[in-house]
Amino acid sequence: MNIGIDFDGVINTNNATTMAILENAIAHKLGYRVCEPKAINSKDRYGFTDADYEIYQTLRHNQINSQQYFADMRMMSGADSAIKTLNEMGHQTYLVTSRGCDSNGELDANVRHYVHQTLKKWEILDHGLIIDENYSFSDPTKKQIDKVVQCKNLDITVLVDDHGKYIHKVRQAGFSAIHFGVEVRNWQVVITQIRLISISP
Known part of the structure; x- marks a missing residue:
């Protein structure tokens, strides 16, 4: 998945x-x-x-x-090991973020660089998280952030997100979604949920 x-x-x-x-x-x-x-x-x-x-x-x-x-950002507890586990289970993990554009909706190369740098520092890229330069970041050609389009372009089965609006929209579009911080409180439960989704018919 x-x-x-x-x-x-x-x-x-x-x-x-x-x-x-x-x-x-x-x-x-x-x-x-x-x-x-x-x-x-x-x-x-x-x-x-x-x-x-x-x-x-x-x-x-x-x-x-x-x-x-x-520089002041802190990694969510368990994120690195969970992403490693998901990749070891045979899944592909992709970054899907609304970041990547400036306040005028133009591509922001600095922000993309900072995201890369941060994930590299936390060794999450070494654990298999994929950053797709075309689809992992918000699209500067669109006025509204559209994670449904990002999920379609990356062939995502399930999105893990903390924003209720995005969770609602991707579910309406037919994707599975896990509402982090609301439906699940930690990464261990995310892994359990993904196991259940992967075996459901």
Whole structure:
């Protein structure tokens, strides 16, 4: 089976909670507080004007894609050994991340390099994780991040991701998906789930 594995919140510890804290700090610097806690996007959540939202997006992008941000990143416990185990079981593991473009949706070679560098430092590439230069990163030709297209292009059977929106979309498209941090709390359970998926008719 081809298994797609997300980067943030799955291979590294920067999950949705971490991102929310960072986004909140940026919004506060711009003088905004949460006004719609249940809003799906940050523009509505904080009530940004169009001009301030553009500033917010640029600040957020620059921070989460900086060399320092990657240098401070920590690997999710068990990610390296789990990816090694999955490859030893005969599966192919592919990186499937929404990273790879700048705040204007253009290809960001630096971010792609930082992802490579980080995975190499953690020896995850040595354990068999494949980075496909065409499909592992978000597509700069598309306005919206589309992990369904990434999964189709990589012939993915199951996606491991921590983002509920992507989990929902790939399942709707007929793929299996494991919601990391919600349905499963650690990599050992991911391996168990993949075993079950691989033997199901």
